[in-house]
Amino acid sequence: MSANVLFDAPGPKARTRNNIIGAVASLAILGLLYFVYRQLDAKGQFASYLWQPFQYTEIQRRIGEGILATLKAFALASVLSLFLGALLAAGRLSDHAPARWVASTIVEFFRAMPLLIMIFALYVGVFTSTPLWALVIGLTLYNGSVQAEIFRAGINAVPKGQSEAAYAVGLRKTQVMVFVLLPQAVRAMLPSIISQLVVTLKDTSLGFIITYEELLYNGRLIAATSLGFPYVPLVMIIAPIYILMCLALSSLATWIERRGRRSPQGAPPAAPEAEAVAAAAE
Amino acid sequence: MNVLLDNFALFREGFLGTVELTALSGAIALVLGVVIAAFRVSPVPPLRYFGAAWVTLLRNTPLTLLFFIAVLVLPRLGMNTWSFFQLAVLALSCYTSAFICEAVRSGINTVSLGQAEAARSLGMTFTQTLRLIILPQATRTVLPPIGSLLIALAKNSAIAGGFSVFELFSVQKTLSEQGYNIFLIFLWVAIAYLIITFFISAVFRFLETRLAVAR
Numbered sequence: 001m002s003a004n005v006l007f008d009a010p011g012p013k014a015r016t017r018n019n020i021i022g023a024v025a026s027l028a029i030l031g032l033l034y035f036v037y038r039q040l041d042a043k044g045q046f047a048s049y050l051w052q053p054f055q056y057t058e059i060q061r062r063i064g065e066g067i068l069a070t071l072k073a074f075a076l077a078s079v080l081s082l083f084l085g086a087l088l089a090a091g092r093l094s095d096h097a098p099a100r101w102v103a104s105t106i107v108e109f110f111r112a113m114p115l116l117i118m119i120f121a122l123y124v125g126v127f128t129s130t131p132l133w134a135l136v137i138g139l140t141l142y143n144g145s146v147q148a149e150i151f152r153a154g155i156n157a158v159p160k161g162q163s164e165a166a167y168a169v170g171l172r173k174t175q176v177m178v179f180v181l182l183p184q185a186v187r188a189m190l191p192s193i194i195s196q197l198v199v200t201l202k203d204t205s206l207g208f209i210i211t212y213e214e215l216l217y218n219g220r221l222i223a224a225t226s227l228g229f230p231y232v233p234l235v236m237i238i239a240p241i242y243i244l245m246c247l248a249l250s251s252l253a254t255w256i257e258r259r260g261r262r263s264p265q266g267a268p269p270a271a272p273e274a275e276a277v278a279a280a281a282e
Numbered sequence: 283m284n285v286l287l288d289n290f291a292l293f294r295e296g297f298l299g300t301v302e303l304t305a306l307s308g309a310i311a312l313v314l315g316v317v318i319a320a321f322r323v324s325p326v327p328p329l330r331y332f333g334a335a336w337v338t339l340l341r342n343t344p345l346t347l348l349f350f351i352a353v354l355v356l357p358r359l360g361m362n363t364w365s366f367f368q369l370a371v372l373a374l375s376c377y378t379s380a381f382i383c384e385a386v387r388s389g390i391n392t393v394s395l396g397q398a399e400a401a402r403s404l405g406m407t408f409t410q411t412l413r414l415i416i417l418p419q420a421t422r423t424v425l426p427p428i429g430s431l432l433i434a435l436a437k438n439s440a441i442a443g444g445f446s447v448f449e450l451f452s453v454q455k456t457l458s459e460q461g462y463n464i465f466l467i468f469l470w471v472a473i474a475y476l477i478i479t480f481f482i483s484a485v486f487r488f489l490e491t492r493l494a495v496a497r
Binding site: 018120231 | 325326327328329332341343344347350358359398399407408412436438440441444450451454455458467468471472475476479
Protein backbone atom coordinates (compact mmCIF):
# COMPACT_ATOMS: atom_id res chain seq x y z
CA MET A 1 0.00 0.00 0.00
CA SER A 2 1.56 3.27 -1.03
CA ALA A 3 1.06 6.38 1.06
CA ASN A 4 -1.27 8.15 -1.34
CA VAL A 5 -4.17 5.71 -0.89
CA LEU A 6 -4.55 7.13 2.60
CA PHE A 7 -6.09 10.31 1.25
CA ASP A 8 -8.14 11.33 -1.79
CA ALA A 9 -6.63 13.31 -4.62
CA PRO A 10 -7.01 16.79 -3.12
CA GLY A 11 -9.73 18.99 -4.58
CA PRO A 12 -9.53 22.79 -4.56
CA LYS A 13 -10.61 23.08 -0.92
CA ALA A 14 -8.28 20.36 0.34
CA ARG A 15 -5.45 21.79 -1.73
CA THR A 16 -5.86 25.18 -0.05
CA ARG A 17 -5.98 23.53 3.36
CA ASN A 18 -2.90 21.42 2.62
CA ASN A 19 -1.10 24.51 1.38
CA ILE A 20 -1.94 26.37 4.58
CA ILE A 21 -0.77 23.45 6.78
CA GLY A 22 2.31 23.14 4.60
CA ALA A 23 3.10 26.82 4.93
CA VAL A 24 2.62 26.76 8.69
CA ALA A 25 4.78 23.63 8.98
CA SER A 26 7.52 25.14 6.80
CA LEU A 27 7.45 28.30 8.89
CA ALA A 28 7.68 26.26 12.09
CA ILE A 29 10.64 24.26 10.74
CA LEU A 30 12.38 27.41 9.48
CA GLY A 31 11.66 29.09 12.80
CA LEU A 32 13.26 26.17 14.62
CA LEU A 33 16.33 26.37 12.39
CA TYR A 34 16.50 30.13 12.92
CA PHE A 35 16.19 29.63 16.68
CA VAL A 36 19.10 27.18 16.59
CA TYR A 37 21.11 29.63 14.50
CA ARG A 38 20.33 32.52 16.83
CA GLN A 39 21.17 30.44 19.87
CA LEU A 40 24.51 29.47 18.29
CA ASP A 41 25.18 33.11 17.49
CA ALA A 42 24.11 34.36 20.90
CA LYS A 43 26.49 31.92 22.60
CA GLY A 44 29.29 33.16 20.39
CA GLN A 45 29.80 29.85 18.60
CA PHE A 46 30.53 31.57 15.28
CA ALA A 47 33.49 33.50 16.73
CA SER A 48 36.47 33.04 14.43
CA TYR A 49 38.88 31.98 17.17
CA LEU A 50 36.73 28.89 17.83
CA TRP A 51 36.98 27.83 14.19
CA GLN A 52 40.64 28.74 13.77
CA PRO A 53 42.11 25.43 15.06
CA PHE A 54 40.41 23.53 12.26
CA GLN A 55 42.51 25.40 9.71
CA TYR A 56 45.75 23.99 11.10
CA THR A 57 47.10 21.06 9.09
CA GLU A 58 48.07 19.33 12.33
CA ILE A 59 44.45 19.30 13.51
CA GLN A 60 43.20 18.26 10.08
CA ARG A 61 45.74 15.43 10.07
CA ARG A 62 44.43 14.25 13.45
CA ILE A 63 40.85 14.24 12.16
CA GLY A 64 42.06 12.30 9.11
CA GLU A 65 43.81 9.81 11.36
CA GLY A 66 40.58 9.45 13.34
CA ILE A 67 38.66 8.65 10.16
CA LEU A 68 41.28 6.08 9.18
CA ALA A 69 41.18 4.49 12.66
CA THR A 70 37.37 4.30 12.48
CA LEU A 71 37.53 2.71 9.03
CA LYS A 72 40.23 0.29 10.18
CA ALA A 73 38.13 -0.93 13.11
CA PHE A 74 35.12 -1.14 10.78
CA ALA A 75 37.01 -3.12 8.12
CA LEU A 76 38.42 -5.62 10.62
CA ALA A 77 35.12 -5.99 12.47
CA SER A 78 33.02 -6.40 9.33
CA VAL A 79 35.28 -9.04 7.76
CA LEU A 80 35.57 -10.97 11.01
CA SER A 81 31.85 -10.67 11.79
CA LEU A 82 30.85 -11.94 8.34
CA PHE A 83 33.22 -14.87 8.82
CA LEU A 84 31.91 -15.60 12.32
CA GLY A 85 28.35 -15.17 11.08
CA ALA A 86 28.86 -17.77 8.35
CA LEU A 87 30.44 -20.14 10.87
CA LEU A 88 27.63 -19.72 13.43
CA ALA A 89 24.93 -20.01 10.78
CA ALA A 90 26.51 -23.25 9.57
CA GLY A 91 26.54 -24.41 13.19
CA ARG A 92 22.88 -23.59 13.73
CA LEU A 93 21.88 -25.38 10.52
CA SER A 94 24.12 -28.35 11.22
CA ASP A 95 22.79 -31.92 11.33
CA HIS A 96 24.74 -32.55 14.53
CA ALA A 97 22.82 -31.58 17.64
CA PRO A 98 25.84 -30.50 19.78
CA ALA A 99 27.00 -28.10 17.06
CA ARG A 100 23.48 -26.65 16.93
CA TRP A 101 23.36 -26.19 20.70
CA VAL A 102 26.74 -24.52 20.91
CA ALA A 103 26.01 -22.17 18.01
CA SER A 104 22.53 -21.30 19.31
CA THR A 105 23.84 -20.52 22.79
CA ILE A 106 26.57 -18.27 21.42
CA VAL A 107 24.19 -16.45 19.07
CA GLU A 108 21.45 -15.95 21.66
CA PHE A 109 23.85 -14.81 24.38
CA PHE A 110 25.83 -12.28 22.37
CA ARG A 111 22.75 -10.87 20.68
CA ALA A 112 21.19 -10.17 24.07
CA MET A 113 24.23 -8.39 25.54
CA PRO A 114 24.76 -4.65 25.28
CA LEU A 115 27.78 -4.18 23.06
CA LEU A 116 29.38 -1.59 25.33
CA ILE A 117 29.32 -3.94 28.33
CA MET A 118 31.17 -6.59 26.30
CA ILE A 119 33.67 -4.17 24.82
CA PHE A 120 34.44 -2.74 28.23
CA ALA A 121 34.86 -6.18 29.80
CA LEU A 122 37.21 -7.18 26.97
CA TYR A 123 39.12 -3.92 27.35
CA VAL A 124 39.61 -4.23 31.10
CA GLY A 125 39.99 -8.00 31.22
CA VAL A 126 42.03 -8.89 28.14
CA PHE A 127 43.17 -6.11 25.83
CA THR A 128 44.23 -3.51 28.38
CA SER A 129 46.82 -1.86 26.16
CA THR A 130 45.17 -2.44 22.76
CA PRO A 131 41.66 -0.96 22.79
CA LEU A 132 41.44 -1.59 19.03
CA TRP A 133 41.20 -5.32 19.58
CA ALA A 134 38.72 -4.99 22.43
CA LEU A 135 36.54 -2.94 20.08
CA VAL A 136 37.00 -5.27 17.08
CA ILE A 137 36.43 -8.49 19.03
CA GLY A 138 33.37 -7.03 20.77
CA LEU A 139 31.92 -5.81 17.48
CA THR A 140 32.70 -9.17 15.87
CA LEU A 141 30.97 -11.20 18.57
CA TYR A 142 27.83 -9.05 18.52
CA ASN A 143 27.52 -8.41 14.79
CA GLY A 144 28.67 -11.93 13.94
CA SER A 145 25.73 -13.29 15.94
CA VAL A 146 23.31 -10.96 14.18
CA GLN A 147 24.78 -11.79 10.76
CA ALA A 148 24.42 -15.50 11.62
CA GLU A 149 20.69 -14.99 12.12
CA ILE A 150 20.45 -13.10 8.83
CA PHE A 151 22.29 -15.87 6.96
CA ARG A 152 20.13 -18.52 8.60
CA ALA A 153 16.91 -16.72 7.72
CA GLY A 154 18.16 -16.36 4.14
CA ILE A 155 19.07 -20.01 3.80
CA ASN A 156 15.75 -21.12 5.29
CA ALA A 157 13.95 -18.85 2.83
CA VAL A 158 15.39 -20.60 -0.22
CA PRO A 159 12.62 -22.83 -1.63
CA LYS A 160 12.90 -26.44 -0.45
CA GLY A 161 12.91 -27.70 -4.04
CA GLN A 162 16.34 -26.17 -4.56
CA SER A 163 18.11 -28.31 -2.00
CA GLU A 164 16.03 -31.37 -2.87
CA ALA A 165 16.99 -31.01 -6.52
CA ALA A 166 20.64 -30.53 -5.56
CA TYR A 167 20.61 -33.68 -3.42
CA ALA A 168 18.83 -35.52 -6.24
CA VAL A 169 21.61 -34.79 -8.72
CA GLY A 170 24.02 -36.24 -6.19
CA LEU A 171 25.66 -33.22 -4.54
CA ARG A 172 27.05 -33.65 -1.04
CA LYS A 173 25.86 -31.67 1.97
CA THR A 174 28.66 -29.11 1.74
CA GLN A 175 28.21 -28.77 -2.00
CA VAL A 176 24.48 -28.16 -1.63
CA MET A 177 25.22 -25.42 0.89
CA VAL A 178 28.09 -23.77 -0.96
CA PHE A 179 26.89 -24.01 -4.57
CA VAL A 180 23.10 -23.93 -4.24
CA LEU A 181 21.80 -22.47 -0.98
CA LEU A 182 24.42 -19.90 -0.03
CA PRO A 183 24.52 -17.92 -3.32
CA GLN A 184 20.74 -17.57 -3.33
CA ALA A 185 20.58 -16.72 0.36
CA VAL A 186 23.28 -14.07 0.12
CA ARG A 187 21.60 -12.51 -2.89
CA ALA A 188 18.26 -12.29 -1.09
CA MET A 189 19.79 -11.10 2.17
CA LEU A 190 22.33 -8.61 0.82
CA PRO A 191 20.29 -5.53 1.87
CA SER A 192 19.97 -6.83 5.45
CA ILE A 193 23.64 -7.80 5.56
CA ILE A 194 24.67 -4.31 4.47
CA SER A 195 22.26 -2.64 6.93
CA GLN A 196 23.95 -4.63 9.68
CA LEU A 197 27.31 -3.42 8.36
CA VAL A 198 26.02 0.15 8.76
CA VAL A 199 25.27 -0.73 12.39
CA THR A 200 28.82 -2.06 12.72
CA LEU A 201 30.20 1.20 11.31
CA LYS A 202 28.09 3.28 13.70
CA ASP A 203 29.11 1.14 16.67
CA THR A 204 32.82 1.70 16.05
CA SER A 205 32.19 5.03 17.78
CA LEU A 206 31.88 3.08 21.04
CA GLY A 207 35.69 3.02 20.87
CA PHE A 208 35.36 6.58 22.19
CA ILE A 209 34.43 5.22 25.61
CA ILE A 210 37.35 2.76 25.86
CA THR A 211 39.85 5.41 24.63
CA TYR A 212 40.40 3.90 21.17
CA GLU A 213 41.67 6.82 19.10
CA GLU A 214 38.95 6.90 16.46
CA LEU A 215 37.18 9.90 14.94
CA LEU A 216 35.04 10.87 17.93
CA TYR A 217 37.84 10.37 20.47
CA ASN A 218 40.33 12.41 18.45
CA GLY A 219 37.68 15.06 17.94
CA ARG A 220 37.02 15.33 21.64
CA LEU A 221 40.74 15.61 22.31
CA ILE A 222 41.01 18.45 19.81
CA ALA A 223 38.05 20.30 21.31
CA ALA A 224 39.22 19.76 24.88
CA THR A 225 42.73 21.10 24.21
CA SER A 226 41.91 24.06 21.95
CA LEU A 227 41.26 27.62 23.00
CA GLY A 228 37.64 28.15 24.08
CA PHE A 229 36.73 24.44 23.88
CA PRO A 230 35.21 24.45 20.35
CA TYR A 231 32.82 21.50 20.84
CA VAL A 232 30.13 23.03 18.64
CA PRO A 233 32.36 23.64 15.59
CA LEU A 234 33.85 20.19 16.12
CA VAL A 235 30.44 18.48 16.01
CA MET A 236 29.54 20.46 12.90
CA ILE A 237 32.62 18.97 11.25
CA ILE A 238 32.49 15.43 12.61
CA ALA A 239 28.75 14.71 12.42
CA PRO A 240 28.57 15.17 8.61
CA ILE A 241 31.59 12.87 8.20
CA TYR A 242 29.87 10.10 10.17
CA ILE A 243 26.53 10.66 8.49
CA LEU A 244 28.06 10.64 5.00
CA MET A 245 29.99 7.43 5.67
CA CYS A 246 26.86 5.68 6.94
CA LEU A 247 24.65 7.14 4.21
CA ALA A 248 27.05 5.88 1.54
CA LEU A 249 26.75 2.35 2.93
CA SER A 250 22.99 2.46 3.47
CA SER A 251 22.32 3.85 0.02
CA LEU A 252 24.28 0.90 -1.35
CA ALA A 253 21.83 -1.34 0.53
CA THR A 254 18.76 0.48 -0.85
CA TRP A 255 20.21 0.41 -4.34
CA ILE A 256 20.72 -3.36 -4.15
CA GLU A 257 17.23 -3.80 -2.70
CA ARG A 258 15.72 -1.82 -5.57
CA ARG A 259 17.68 -3.83 -8.11
CA GLY A 260 16.56 -7.05 -6.47
CA ARG A 261 12.94 -5.98 -6.63
CA ARG A 262 13.24 -5.31 -10.36
CA SER A 263 14.14 -8.95 -11.05
CA PRO A 264 12.35 -10.94 -8.39
CA GLN A 265 13.92 -14.14 -7.21
CA GLY A 266 12.46 -17.19 -8.84
CA ALA A 267 11.37 -15.35 -11.97
CA PRO A 268 12.10 -17.44 -15.04
CA PRO A 269 15.29 -16.36 -16.79
CA ALA A 270 14.63 -14.29 -19.88
CA ALA A 271 16.31 -16.57 -22.42
CA PRO A 272 16.82 -20.13 -21.14
CA GLU A 273 18.46 -21.29 -24.34
CA ALA A 274 21.06 -18.56 -24.25
CA GLU A 275 21.94 -19.43 -20.68
CA ALA A 276 22.20 -23.13 -21.40
CA VAL A 277 24.51 -22.34 -24.29
CA ALA A 278 26.63 -20.13 -22.06
CA ALA A 279 26.79 -22.81 -19.40
CA ALA A 280 27.81 -25.42 -21.95
CA ALA A 281 30.51 -23.13 -23.25
CA GLU A 282 32.08 -22.73 -19.79
CA MET B 283 28.46 -14.18 44.42
CA ASN B 284 30.27 -11.80 46.76
CA VAL B 285 30.51 -9.16 44.07
CA LEU B 286 26.74 -8.99 43.93
CA LEU B 287 26.01 -9.25 47.64
CA ASP B 288 28.68 -6.78 48.73
CA ASN B 289 27.52 -4.18 46.26
CA PHE B 290 23.83 -4.90 46.16
CA ALA B 291 22.83 -1.27 46.72
CA LEU B 292 25.02 -0.21 43.80
CA PHE B 293 23.56 -2.90 41.55
CA ARG B 294 20.03 -1.95 42.52
CA GLU B 295 20.66 1.70 41.79
CA GLY B 296 22.20 0.85 38.42
CA PHE B 297 19.39 -1.53 37.54
CA LEU B 298 16.76 1.08 38.38
CA GLY B 299 18.72 3.66 36.39
CA THR B 300 18.67 1.47 33.30
CA VAL B 301 14.97 0.66 33.76
CA GLU B 302 14.10 4.33 34.20
CA LEU B 303 16.13 5.38 31.13
CA THR B 304 14.58 2.62 29.03
CA ALA B 305 11.00 3.21 30.13
CA LEU B 306 11.09 6.98 29.77
CA SER B 307 12.95 7.06 26.45
CA GLY B 308 10.81 4.20 25.15
CA ALA B 309 7.57 6.04 25.91
CA ILE B 310 8.78 9.29 24.31
CA ALA B 311 10.23 7.44 21.31
CA LEU B 312 6.94 5.60 20.71
CA VAL B 313 4.90 8.80 20.65
CA LEU B 314 7.47 10.68 18.58
CA GLY B 315 7.92 7.73 16.20
CA VAL B 316 4.20 7.41 15.48
CA VAL B 317 3.87 11.18 14.93
CA ILE B 318 6.83 11.23 12.53
CA ALA B 319 5.43 8.17 10.72
CA ALA B 320 2.14 10.07 10.30
CA PHE B 321 4.16 13.00 8.93
CA ARG B 322 5.85 10.69 6.44
CA VAL B 323 2.56 9.46 4.93
CA SER B 324 0.67 12.77 5.21
CA PRO B 325 -0.71 14.73 2.25
CA VAL B 326 1.37 17.79 3.17
CA PRO B 327 4.78 17.77 1.39
CA PRO B 328 6.76 19.87 3.94
CA LEU B 329 5.78 17.46 6.71
CA ARG B 330 6.82 14.50 4.53
CA TYR B 331 10.21 16.10 3.85
CA PHE B 332 10.68 16.84 7.54
CA GLY B 333 9.89 13.22 8.44
CA ALA B 334 12.24 11.88 5.79
CA ALA B 335 15.07 14.18 6.91
CA TRP B 336 14.53 13.28 10.57
CA VAL B 337 14.69 9.54 9.85
CA THR B 338 17.63 9.71 7.44
CA LEU B 339 19.72 11.89 9.73
CA LEU B 340 19.07 10.02 12.95
CA ARG B 341 19.36 6.54 11.49
CA ASN B 342 22.79 7.34 10.08
CA THR B 343 24.22 9.01 13.17
CA PRO B 344 26.08 6.88 15.70
CA LEU B 345 24.30 6.93 19.05
CA THR B 346 27.59 7.75 20.78
CA LEU B 347 27.80 10.92 18.67
CA LEU B 348 24.23 11.83 19.67
CA PHE B 349 25.13 11.42 23.33
CA PHE B 350 28.26 13.49 22.71
CA ILE B 351 26.08 16.24 21.22
CA ALA B 352 23.48 16.01 23.97
CA VAL B 353 25.92 16.06 26.87
CA LEU B 354 28.76 18.26 25.61
CA VAL B 355 27.15 20.54 23.02
CA LEU B 356 23.56 21.27 24.05
CA PRO B 357 24.51 22.70 27.47
CA ARG B 358 26.72 25.20 25.59
CA LEU B 359 23.67 26.30 23.61
CA GLY B 360 21.58 27.29 26.58
CA MET B 361 20.27 23.91 27.78
CA ASN B 362 22.50 24.09 30.85
CA THR B 363 19.67 23.57 33.31
CA TRP B 364 19.04 20.06 31.97
CA SER B 365 20.45 17.18 33.98
CA PHE B 366 22.60 14.48 32.36
CA PHE B 367 19.71 12.08 32.78
CA GLN B 368 17.31 14.33 30.88
CA LEU B 369 19.86 14.88 28.11
CA ALA B 370 20.42 11.13 27.86
CA VAL B 371 16.67 10.53 27.57
CA LEU B 372 16.56 13.17 24.83
CA ALA B 373 19.35 11.48 22.84
CA LEU B 374 17.97 7.97 23.28
CA SER B 375 14.38 8.85 22.45
CA CYS B 376 15.25 10.87 19.33
CA TYR B 377 17.50 8.07 18.08
CA THR B 378 14.92 5.32 18.73
CA SER B 379 12.03 7.37 17.34
CA ALA B 380 13.60 7.22 13.85
CA PHE B 381 13.61 3.42 13.94
CA ILE B 382 10.09 3.23 15.40
CA CYS B 383 8.90 5.57 12.66
CA GLU B 384 10.23 3.20 10.02
CA ALA B 385 8.67 0.18 11.75
CA VAL B 386 5.27 1.93 11.95
CA ARG B 387 5.52 3.05 8.35
CA SER B 388 6.19 -0.48 7.12
CA GLY B 389 3.32 -1.64 9.36
CA ILE B 390 1.03 0.87 7.66
CA ASN B 391 2.10 -0.60 4.33
CA THR B 392 1.01 -4.09 5.37
CA VAL B 393 -2.63 -3.09 6.01
CA SER B 394 -4.54 -4.19 2.95
CA LEU B 395 -5.37 -1.56 0.37
CA GLY B 396 -9.14 -2.11 0.58
CA GLN B 397 -9.22 -0.87 4.18
CA ALA B 398 -7.98 2.60 3.31
CA GLU B 399 -10.14 2.70 0.18
CA ALA B 400 -13.22 1.74 2.16
CA ALA B 401 -12.42 4.39 4.75
CA ARG B 402 -12.03 7.01 2.08
CA SER B 403 -15.23 6.01 0.33
CA LEU B 404 -17.04 6.55 3.62
CA GLY B 405 -15.73 10.10 3.47
CA MET B 406 -13.13 9.86 6.20
CA THR B 407 -10.34 12.40 6.24
CA PHE B 408 -6.65 11.48 6.32
CA THR B 409 -6.46 11.80 10.11
CA GLN B 410 -9.58 9.70 10.61
CA THR B 411 -8.42 7.02 8.17
CA LEU B 412 -5.07 6.77 9.90
CA ARG B 413 -6.33 6.96 13.47
CA LEU B 414 -9.47 4.82 13.27
CA ILE B 415 -8.75 2.35 10.49
CA ILE B 416 -5.08 1.95 9.60
CA LEU B 417 -3.11 2.35 12.83
CA PRO B 418 -5.24 -0.06 14.92
CA GLN B 419 -4.73 -2.74 12.28
CA ALA B 420 -1.07 -1.89 11.78
CA THR B 421 -0.49 -2.33 15.54
CA ARG B 422 -0.68 -6.08 15.12
CA THR B 423 2.11 -6.36 12.56
CA VAL B 424 4.16 -3.60 14.14
CA LEU B 425 4.32 -5.13 17.64
CA PRO B 426 7.16 -7.65 17.08
CA PRO B 427 9.57 -5.14 15.47
CA ILE B 428 8.76 -2.53 18.13
CA GLY B 429 9.46 -5.12 20.82
CA SER B 430 12.91 -5.77 19.39
CA LEU B 431 13.49 -2.01 19.02
CA LEU B 432 12.71 -1.51 22.70
CA ILE B 433 15.11 -4.33 23.58
CA ALA B 434 17.73 -2.59 21.46
CA LEU B 435 16.91 0.62 23.33
CA ALA B 436 17.49 -1.09 26.68
CA LYS B 437 20.88 -2.28 25.43
CA ASN B 438 21.72 1.10 23.90
CA SER B 439 20.99 2.84 27.20
CA ALA B 440 24.34 1.42 28.38
CA ILE B 441 26.06 4.20 26.42
CA ALA B 442 24.50 6.73 28.80
CA GLY B 443 26.77 5.26 31.47
CA GLY B 444 29.74 6.54 29.48
CA PHE B 445 28.27 10.05 29.75
CA SER B 446 27.80 10.55 33.50
CA VAL B 447 24.38 8.93 33.92
CA PHE B 448 24.25 6.27 36.59
CA GLU B 449 23.04 2.90 35.27
CA LEU B 450 24.31 -0.64 34.82
CA PHE B 451 27.36 0.22 32.71
CA SER B 452 28.42 2.69 35.42
CA VAL B 453 28.14 -0.16 37.93
CA GLN B 454 30.50 -2.20 35.77
CA LYS B 455 32.93 0.73 35.51
CA THR B 456 32.85 1.58 39.22
CA LEU B 457 33.36 -2.00 40.36
CA SER B 458 36.17 -2.68 37.91
CA GLU B 459 37.92 0.41 39.24
CA GLN B 460 37.52 -1.05 42.74
CA GLY B 461 39.48 -4.08 41.60
CA TYR B 462 36.81 -6.78 41.37
CA ASN B 463 37.26 -9.46 38.70
CA ILE B 464 35.87 -7.92 35.52
CA PHE B 465 34.35 -11.19 34.25
CA LEU B 466 32.41 -11.72 37.46
CA ILE B 467 31.04 -8.18 37.21
CA PHE B 468 30.27 -8.79 33.55
CA LEU B 469 28.32 -11.91 34.50
CA TRP B 470 26.09 -10.07 36.99
CA VAL B 471 25.57 -7.04 34.79
CA ALA B 472 24.74 -9.41 31.92
CA ILE B 473 22.13 -11.14 34.07
CA ALA B 474 20.62 -7.77 35.00
CA TYR B 475 20.28 -6.87 31.32
CA LEU B 476 18.83 -10.31 30.54
CA ILE B 477 16.13 -9.70 33.16
CA ILE B 478 15.17 -6.42 31.49
CA THR B 479 15.17 -7.80 27.95
CA PHE B 480 13.25 -10.93 28.96
CA PHE B 481 10.68 -8.74 30.67
CA ILE B 482 10.22 -6.60 27.54
CA SER B 483 9.90 -9.63 25.27
CA ALA B 484 7.42 -11.26 27.68
CA VAL B 485 5.26 -8.12 27.68
CA PHE B 486 5.28 -8.04 23.90
CA ARG B 487 4.51 -11.73 23.57
CA PHE B 488 1.54 -11.17 25.88
CA LEU B 489 0.36 -8.19 23.81
CA GLU B 490 0.71 -10.20 20.61
CA THR B 491 -1.48 -13.02 21.88
CA ARG B 492 -3.99 -10.49 23.22
CA LEU B 493 -4.24 -8.70 19.89
CA ALA B 494 -4.03 -11.78 17.68
CA VAL B 495 -7.04 -12.26 15.46
CA ALA B 496 -7.99 -15.59 13.94
CA ARG B 497 -8.56 -15.01 10.25
